[in-house]
Amino acid sequence: MTISLPNELNLVAPYLYVTNLETIDVHVASIKKLQVANIINVADGRDTAQDSTIHLYLPHTQYNWFPIPDEATENIVKHALTFVIPIIKRNVEAQVPTILHCYQGKSRSIACALVWIIQSQNIPIDQALKRIKLSRPIAQPNRGFMDQLYNYSKELMGRKRVFIAKRIS
16 A cells, blocks of 8 residues: 655655654644654754644554754764664664654754764765765754764774674684
8 A cells, every 4th residue: 555645745765754743733634654664853943742743643653842943063973872872773673664754854854864874884974974864855954963964974984994894813
């Protein structure tokens, strides 16, 4: 069965969708068809779990809110690794979808998705961002997030090279 999804709800990695706040509020029927396990809101400000009707329509979906400011100095990698990635990992292992969103679906949510893709697919930041932009062209983490993601990617790739070198020697 093919599910018709709104253009703003984009599959960026297996079992991981990224969108914006409005899509969550407006396209509940499409989200329900996906049988989403978790909706993760990384926008700061208001807790949409409290002022949205989404729980009335998606009683089997857990709504997680981790308010992250969209500021270049905010440690997005730490927030993603601490709060967001464990949920995505659990759902991917169970083969159930997760939706990740912020207000516009282009900076915070994309940065968190990039941490997941870099880590789970063992690819550098430039490749991970290209993959995301194929399905979500508006993806544009702020400059500070990109610097952090670059350093995180470099660190992981460096560890991978050291591990491979130790296995060869």
